[in-house]
Amino acid sequence: MSTMKILLTGGTGQVGYALQRQLQGLGQVLAPTRAQLNVGDADAIRAYFRTQLQSDAPNLIINPAAYTAVDKAEQDHATAHAVNAVAPGVLAEEAAKLGALLIHYSTDYVFDGRKEGAYFEDDAPNPLSVYGRTKWAGEQAIRATGASHLILRTTWVYGARGGNFLRTMLKLMQERSALNIVNDQFGAPTWCHDIAAATVQLAQQWYIAGKPAWRDTVNLSASGRTTWFDYAQAILAEAQKSNPAFGLHGQAPVLTGIPSSQYPTPAVRPKNSMLSHQKLNAQYGITMPEWKTALQTCMREKGETQEQDA
Numbered sequence: 001m002s003t004m005k006i007l008l009t010g011g012t013g014q015v016g017y018a019l020q021r022q023l024q025g026l027g028q029v030l031a032p033t034r035a036q037l038n039v040g041d042a043d044a045i046r047a048y049f050r051t052q053l054q055s056d057a058p059n060l061i062i063n064p065a066a067y068t069a070v071d072k073a074e075q076d077h078a079t080a081h082a083v084n085a086v087a088p089g090v091l092a093e094e095a096a097k098l099g100a101l102l103i104h105y106s107t108d109y110v111f112d113g114r115k116e117g118a119y120f121e122d123d124a125p126n127p128l129s130v131y132g133r134t135k136w137a138g139e140q141a142i143r144a145t146g147a148s149h150l151i152l153r154t155t156w157v158y159g160a161r162g163g164n165f166l167r168t169m170l171k172l173m174q175e176r177s178a179l180n181i182v183n184d185q186f187g188a189p190t191w192c193h194d195i196a197a198a199t200v201q202l203a204q205q206w207y208i209a210g211k212p213a214w215r216d217t218v219n220l221s222a223s224g225r226t227t228w229f230d231y232a233q234a235i236l237a238e239a240q241k242s243n244p245a246f247g248l249h250g251q252a253p254v255l256t257g258i259p260s261s262q263y264p265t266p267a268v269r270p271k272n273s274m275l276s277h278q279k280l281n282a283q284y285g286i287t288m289p290e291w292k293t294a295l296q297t298c299m300r301e302k303g304e305t306q307e308q309d310a
């Protein structure tokens with residue numbers, strides 16, 4: 001494993017930070033900051049590969065960097081497009097030149113959520129938002145280069161740092177006595193720690209197999225299914241168990257389930273975010289943890305350390 005040379009973007013994000021920790025045993029990891037590598041600037045990406053990586057070219061590029069402010073993207077199309085649609089293609093071009101594998105992350109938001117049942121990787125995309133459209137364009141840009149790649153589609157990511165539903169709920173639960181939570185969108189909250197762990201397993205498989213060219217798209221989300229409302233209830237239950245670490249002071253806010261029509265947002269979300277794990281299980285032998293078990297583990301760690309990353 002010692003000769004794996006990994007370039008990691010977005011190392012300050014939820015998935016990127018978890019990856020920085022978990023990739024350490026795998027090889028040399030280079031994780032440039034945004035100031036060192038601004039993926040929103042295609043020329044800067046090309047220049048970075050030309051100037052910074054000449055003597056130490058990576059054989060694996062992992063790209064969790066993304067414009068993830070889903071509602072803000074509705075107004076900031078240009079930045080979302082540069083980071084989510086253009087950058088993945090440029091990284092793939094550079095990967096192709098080096099013969100490296102590009103591991104990239106995408107989202108259930110490439111779908112419209114109207115399907116009954118879980119989405120398979122080859123179901124037809126129909127994104128409802130700017131974010132979803134730019135992420136889908138990023139996937140297509142990667143495929144168009146012919147580079148060796150693995151696109152991992154995930155859902156509802158959370159962890160002990162960054163902006164996510166878990167952290168928002170914990171804050172609101174301290175501040176408010178009642179909360180209305182959407183109860184008609186279905187998905188699987190996925191701990192960034194588990195995404196990183198599965199990514200490491202996939203990278204190991206690729207390396208042990210002799211670094212073959214991979215051109216695949218694989219769903220990678222937690223097992224099980226829930227709604228935002230049930231997810232919030234699980235957060236509250238775990239926070240109460242770990243009280244006082246979460247500052248609820250014994251007071252449980254009343255949670256009420258509401259339809260998404262009563263919680264309008266600038267970006268439309270898919271009603272069904274469920275992704276099938278058939279390929280992940282059968283082809284790659286990976287089973288993702290159940291969402292509630294993972295949530296409890298994450299919150300126990302957070303309760304113990306407060307500021308520790310997931």
Ligand SMILES: NC(=O)c1ccc[n+]([C@@H]2O[C@H](COP(=O)([O-])OP(=O)(O)OC[C@H]3O[C@@H](n4cnc5c(N)ncnc54)[C@H](OP(=O)(O)O)[C@@H]3O)[C@@H](O)[C@H]2O)c1
Binds near residue numbers: 011014037038039083
């Ligand atoms: N969050 C979710 O619920 C969710 C759901 C489905 C799929 N995904 C996908 O999963 C992947 C990881 O998401 P995440 O939640 O870990 O994202 P995140 O926490 O929002 O982190 C995004 C990362 O991208 C970096 N970044 C953004 N613009 C950049 C730029 N111009 N140049 C360099 N770096 C830049 C950020 O750097 P700064 O710290 O400097 O801003 C940060 O490190 C993404 O592909 C996302 O689309 C996420």
